[in-house]
Amino acid sequence: MPLPEGIPTVTVTGRYLTPDGRPLSGQVVFRAPSLVTFGAYDVILGGPVTVPLDATGAFEVALPATDAPGMNPSDWSYSVAEQLAGVAMNRVYQILLPAESPEVDLADIAPADPSTPTYVAVRGDSAYEVALAAGFVGTVEQWLASLVGPQGAKGDTGATGAAGDSAYEVALDSGFSGTAEQWLASLVGPQGAKGDTGATGAAGAPGVPGVVQSVNGISAAEVVLDAAAVHAVPDTAPGAANGVAQLDASGKVPAAQLPAGMGGGTVATVNNISPDANGNVTLAAGDVGAATASHTHTAAQVGALDSTVRGAANGVASLDASTRLPIAQMPTAVAKNSWTPQALGFQAWSCDPFGVANPAAKYLAPQRLYLTGINITEPTTVSRAVMFARGYGGVTADRFMAGIYREDGTRVVASSAVALTMAGQETGALPAMATNHIGAVPLPFTSTTLAPGRYWVAWLMTVGAATDFSFFHVQNESPVSAANFFMTTTPFPRAWYIAAQSTLPTTVSPTAATALADHDIPIVALAA
Template identity: 35%
Template sequence: MLPENIPTVTVTARYLTPDGRPMSGTVEFRPPALLTHAEEDLFLGGPTRATLDAEGRISVVLPASDAPGWNPAAWTYTVTEKLAGLPRGGRVYQIALAAAVPAVDLADIAPADPGTPQYVAVPGPPGPAGELGPEGPAGPAGAVHSVNGHAEADIVLGAADVSALAAASAGAPGGVATLGTDGLVPAAQLPAGGGAVASVNGQTGEVLLTATDLGALTQAAGDARYLALGGAPVASVNGLTGAVTLAASDVAAVPAGEGVLLAGPQEIAGAKSFVTPPSTKAAPATADQLTRRGYVDAVSSAGTWTPSSMGFSGWAFDPAVSSASTPQYCINGWVYLIGVPLHAPTTVKNVVFYIPGYVGGTLSVSSYAGLYTDTGTRVGLTANLTTLIKQTEGTTVVCPLAASYNAAAGNYWIGLVVNGPNPSNSGPAFLRAASVGEAPGGSARMPGKFIRHGRLSTTGQTSLPNSFPTDKVVADSNSIWAALS
């Protein structure tokens, strides 16, 4: 197979007898003895034979004889026809195959007359254009067809035809002035009087005018009366120029009547919110005046003890009204709930009990106290009570929560579960209030309201639950005192 870089030509032919029958035989294409193609490292030689097929046809692909790289550069194929039925078998002739003609039929290039030379050259592609020849001689001058619109044979132009003044008008009245050798208009061409200025503002001779002569201000008078450019001290007011009229919004102010006065009476409409509550030292003088918390506390709690008086945030009840002789002993595994109201938001850090007496050492590590919301969610838990309640004959026990809790105003339960001691005699005693009836009288309430003293219906607990359904709270006869701080 020939290398792809060598262009080829497909040669076809068909041979028939005069009555249309296909001829048989071969057609041989032979290049010169041996060709060399240096770029492809190739030698090419020997014949290529094409045998006529059943229709008398041949088709053969041969290298183009004008392809670059051949040595010799110019050569032709010798075509030898060896056909049955012809004297001497057929013809022998030369052909050249041009790469520019990739397909050729022998009928188009073979010699038709045996008397002509046995060589047919195939036209190649057109060669490059030659260089431009020298410029030819100049032609004759063209004729003038018109001048300034005149097309007659003999044209005579006047000054008006070229938009000029007639020479006779130079220096003449009604004409144009001319210049003398000094570059000035001669005096003879000037109007009567010589063209000189007779007077200036009534003055003659060498006139020197002052501001007064012109009805003008002197520099000093002008500076005193008018501002110099750029001399005005104010260029604009809040970005406004011209006749400026400012409104309250232009100076980031509140319109009159819309601000709160610092002194004097004033009615304020609409709701107002204060980031910092206002304070006052004065007591209210009328029933509809606002006042300070200290005044309210002093009036509402006058002569009484409050949780804050004792350092508590809230308590179940005043410990002074507790039962004088009967403490509360807790049954193992019961979860007791002691209600404590908080009337203001506060941070709860401790649960507090009063222990009238305890032999010590009987509590197990399954004893805890905690804080619950009125929905039954635990929000605080102490360490086990063995580390908090010690042997005593009467003391206030502060039980810190593991983490402080920011409590909103509302009702809370202190949860308590005790395990270990004999509930009759060896457990810690808890201060309590009166416990008359199945549920203590101190827990009286309307149906469905918050149960002030109760317990969970589930027993045998060794810890405080994370939460509990509030419908599982049972009103109980316990009325243990507890507080929050």
């Protein structure tokens, strides 16, 4: 299932080849923070994304942008782990995927060498030394003086521009009222207080026209720069103690400048095997503690679990085709072989209508917004609210509405006004259901995924007679329903209503003065 529309994504591509052009095999793993929440879309993302390389060594994957608005946490980056077969050292590094770049290739953003540098600093020529090499003859001071060229010729006078409004005319356009003299007088403010005398500045270098007087912050009649003044390495540092290393004619550090104990650049032995006449050391698999090519590894030898423990006693749990834990692997404390909402085609319900007595028919009151509690324990996608009808013959008028509200009272989704067909007419319904118009009546709205939490399903008949829709209910003989009994620091009334409503409001509150609970509770459900 794709991500909800509106979450910006970045398509990441890449291709891995051997130096001679053959495709590598393996996979690339992208890890975000353990959980990333998008409250506006009621979705939580978690877990790594593993992308296998195809036959050409390439891959492509679309991932949420790291600067997507409204996500929690923010300001994070993806961890990229390259797991490539035949590569001695796989890389792990961080990347950002901003939404402004909807398509990126790892080759453009992955670090070339995330390990420590393998180079040493080498002093380059100064600008004066470059000038000498190019043929300049003279001292440093003469070279600096030569950088000052003669003054160029005066350019032609440009054409006269059109006359603009005077400052007084601009003031009149901005609302000033008065003569030019009055406007000039208005520009003079009161005299300010006399300021303190400032400290005397340091004497500057003697001014000599045409001669540079300051270089790299050094001001003097004659500027002399040393290596430190230009952040360079002194020419006496190569090969000296506490200096920098030299390079020989082949571009390598001489053996004499390597740390003690490194063998002067010559290999003595590798795993107690001496080099041959050409200086090469040949190692067999046994010399480095490796298995031969024909060796077969067990799961335990590579730190893995054998496939036989999947779904076995003292093993690991398996997932079914819908990525859920099979009921057979659930602990005995979890109810089995019982009627759940899913067993009858629903996603959730307020209660099982099978166990509820209905001594008398109750009817939906027009313009009464009924709110019935639903508990969601896992991410659940729903697209219909369901009212259990005890008798409804159907009308053509668009007068029914349904929606869902979060526990904080904000609306998640709301339908438009629709007409509902009569109850109990589904294929396979009991004859008495069809004859008496009894059954589950669905009302559609936009498909929505609910995060775990407590919600109210709202149902409203905007207009009609008080005997149009008879519903199954939980009987209530007191001013407050027993469904609203709780012992918790976060009370949640499961059954209440608001009168005189012609549509579904954007927010609701059970603590408002308009909230009432003196009614028989409708039994409702949610379906996909």
